[in-house]
Amino acid sequence: MxxxxxxxxxxxxxxxxxxxxxxxxxxxxxxxxxxxxxxxxxxxxxxxxxxxxxxxxxxxxxxxxxxxxxxxxxxxxxxxxxxxxxxxxxxxxxxxxxxxxxxxxxxxxxxxxxxxxxxxxxxxxxxxxxxxxxxxxxxxxxxxxxxxxxxxxxxxxxxxxxxxxxxxxxxxxxxxxxxxxxxxxxxxxxxxxxxxxxFHKINPHVALMKLIPSMGADVLDYMAEHYDAVIIESFGVGGLPAYDSGDFYKAVEKWTALGKTVVMTTQVTNEGSNMSIYEVGHTIKKEFGLLEAYDMTLEATVTKLMWILGQTGGEKNIREMFYRTINRDILWRM
Incomplete structure (x- = not known):
């Protein structure tokens, strides 16, 4: 028994x-x-x-x-x-x-x-x-x-x-x-x-931003002062608004210049993200080397990032650990 x-x-x-x-x-x-x-x-x-x-x-x-x-x-x-x-x-x-x-x-x-x-x-x-x-x-x-x-x-x-x-x-x-x-x-x-x-450490300083039409990028500027990483819930398969002001481009540039982590995911529950499909996703991901959650749930993305930041720092280490499959959390990635 x-x-x-x-x-x-x-x-x-x-x-x-x-x-x-x-x-x-x-x-x-x-x-x-x-x-x-x-x-x-x-x-x-x-x-x-x-x-x-x-x-x-x-x-x-x-x-x-x-x-x-x-x-x-x-x-x-x-x-x-x-x-x-x-x-x-x-x-x-x-x-x-x-x-x-x-x-x-x-x-x-x-x-x-x-x-x-x-x-x-x-x-x-x-x-x-x-x-x-x-x-x-x-x-x-x-x-x-x-x-x-x-x-x-x-x-x-x-x-x-x-x-x-x-x-x-x-x-x-x-x-x-x-x-x-x-x-x-x-x-x-x-x-x-x-x-x-x-494991015995977690870094809770992870923020989540859910995009809505017309949202300004100044929210990201505020978050950069208070958090070590941000997860951006984008539309569809993933991308960031390309407004004429270029605000989101500048905000992401600021995050990466500070050595902080940006992860892109989707608001759509099933089938995951793929930022390579549309220009609004492909260009900014390629230029700044953004991480992408692909088929991970939001809950897994949030807690995995907290766990990773509790163990290590440095872009290379974070990237390697984020894309390592743990308890079936991520299967598809590019």
Missing amino acids: KKILMLGTGGTIACKRGKAGLKPLLTSEELLSYVPDMAGLCRIDSLQILNIDSTNMQPVHWLLIAETLERQYENYDGFVICHGTDTMAYTAAALSYLIQNSPKPVVITGAQRPIDMENTDARTNLSDSLRFASEEKAHGVNIVFDGKVIAGTRGKKERSKSYNAFSSINFPYIAAIQDNQVIFYLDDKDNCVRKVQF
Whole structure:
């Protein structure tokens, strides 16, 4: 029988109704009391490390989760983290970079409704997560939600209320869980041959700018004073406005002259970017050597950049690490 550690961090799954709305109040031990049948599948210990709404999740909390798992890693066969859904994709991606090459599964789950409600997805999601964490073939960081197993770098919350809240973006599901059975679509644990590696630093000074028509580039000028890197969410396959004023050209020139990092991505959820297609993308990327996220999710792009800047500096090192595939995060690049 596998030995699993469940971490409680709060989120909707642990909420109870208060005067001002739902608030995380249930402990990890209380969550387990709602899935008593799981005691016959695996031995479960629980540990409460946070009890917050995931809207309040920050990089310091990602480090706390990773450090807790590192301390407990040799004592358990798998791990389940109960988490709020709103920033779950960011946490799953961040943990994919902070915990690499893990032959043991690290599962993130949560719910759209609190576990103590009669009509809730919480009990199913928690049971599925414990079941997946007990599987011999399971490894690495994954989200388990609504009967689907999603690579930690590929998850995105696409629905705010429905039980099928999460999708796997630009990558197939790892597995499905049906009738208490785990059906693997990708069975590649044999490729996990390197020793697990934990990282302990993140640089949170990464900004995101979402382009809208007529936006001025002075926002980038402000960001340059406060951030070490910026991710620009552009339109379609990617590009920057070529206004007559040349503002964006000058702003990007300023960023690169300061030795700071600019990453281009797309506002379109599926199929990724390709700045080489149109002149508005090709010219500026070639001239300034901008990084491009291609098929990566926004959540993976943000957290990977934070992780990279926490480990190293220098354009060459950042570029090499950004385009290195980690937990299935990037497959297509030029």
